[in-house]
Amino acid sequence: MQAGRLIVLTGPSGVGKGTLLRLLLNKHPELYLSISMTTRQPRPGEVDGKDYYFVSRDQFEQLVAAKELLEWAEYAGNYYGTPSLPVQQQIQNGHLVILEIEVFGVRQIHKTFPNVLRIFIEPPSFAALEQRIRSRGQDNSEAIAQRLQTAQGELEAADEFDVRIVNDDLEQALLDIENAIFCLDNLPV
Ligand code: ADP
Ligand code: 5GP
Numbered sequence: 001m002q003a004g005r006l007i008v009l010t011g012p013s014g015v016g017k018g019t020l021l022r023l024l025l026n027k028h029p030e031l032y033l034s035i036s037m038t039t040r041q042p043r044p045g046e047v048d049g050k051d052y053y054f055v056s057r058d059q060f061e062q063l064v065a066a067k068e069l070l071e072w073a074e075y076a077g078n079y080y081g082t083p084s085l086p087v088q089q090q091i092q093n094g095h096l097v098i099l100e101i102e103v104f105g106v107r108q109i110h111k112t113f114p115n116v117l118r119i120f121i122e123p124p125s126f127a128a129l130e131q132r133i134r135s136r137g138q139d140n141s142e143a144i145a146q147r148l149q150t151a152q153g154e155l156e157a158a159d160e161f162d163v164r165i166v167n168d169d170l171e172q173a174l175l176d177i178e179n180a181i182f183c184l185d186n187l188p189v
Contacts, residue, residue, distance in 0.1 A: 004091035006113045007181055008099045008106050011121030012151035013076075014133030016167040017100050020121065023174050024098075031181075032090045032097045037063065040078040043138045053083070071101065071108035076146040080105070096181065103157045119180055120161035124168040126151070 011017050025031055038052045039060050048054050055063075060079045063069055070088075072081030082099055090097045099109065109116055123129035129151060133144050158164055163180040167173040 004093065004095040004097055006087070006091060006097050006099065006109065006116040007119065008101055008109060008116055009119050009121065009177075010101060010103055010106050010154070010161070011167075012123065012129055012154045013147040014129055014136060014151075015121045015123045016132065016170065016173070017121055019170065020167065020174055020177060021098070021100055023170075024177060027174075027178075030095070032086075032095045034082055034087050034090075034097060034099045036080055036082055036099075036101070037069070037072075038078055038080045040076075040080075070112065071105040073102055073104040073108075075102050076143060076150060082109075103154050103160075106160075117163070117180065118161040119163045119165060119177060120158045121173070122155065122158060122164055122166045124166055126155075128168075 009017055009021065021033065025033055035049065036052055037055050037060060039055060039057050040052075042048065042051070042054050046052065046054075057079065060072075060081065063081065063083075064072060068084055069081035070084040072079060074080075080102070082101060082105065087097050087099070099105075101109070106116075106118055110118065123132070130148060133139065133147060139147065163176075165173055165176040165180070
């Protein structure tokens, strides 16, 4: 059986990663999306085990100590991490596995999986990013300010990625992601 591949999707909060991933997975149900652990509080409508595994800081620290996370990072005051086992199993079973994680996590993953395909989603402008975070209406003003500040540094890291895609027109951005994932020329070996 052909070995699977790891794909990471990154970009600042509010750029549209979740929106694009939903569309991508609807179109390509064979893709496996890794569900992360987080210590952040669920947003309205978020479901434990579907959007994230919501855990306490103690539980998260135990998972780190037991080396059960492939990577982890602190983002805007909360921990986020990728459970190792399901990702390893899916890759062994030949699947394309997608992680939606922030930049520090991508750097850790790249050390373990040097042939990971790293995709960075960019906003058409910083003003558009701010507008999207605010219009989503799911973060308080402190969280929004923190995310916008973090976004500055994330946008500066865009050069580290294999593929950069601007999410201006949603349909076009989706096509660009499909092209990056399914066009073998883009997969580093
Ligand atoms: P992320 O997962 O990166 O934090 P979301 O997918 O939650 O971002 O998107 C943030 C907001 O931006 C949502 O309200 C979403 O509907 C909106 N959005 C996403 N893509 C676009 C786009 N191409 N044009 C305009 N608004 C968009
Ligand atoms: P949010 O709170 O908006 O859902 O996510 C905040 C940030 O954490 C986003 O940039 C998202 O990509 C990132 N993130 C989500 N899950 C993980 C993870 O498992 N590991 C890392 N390193 N980042 C994650």
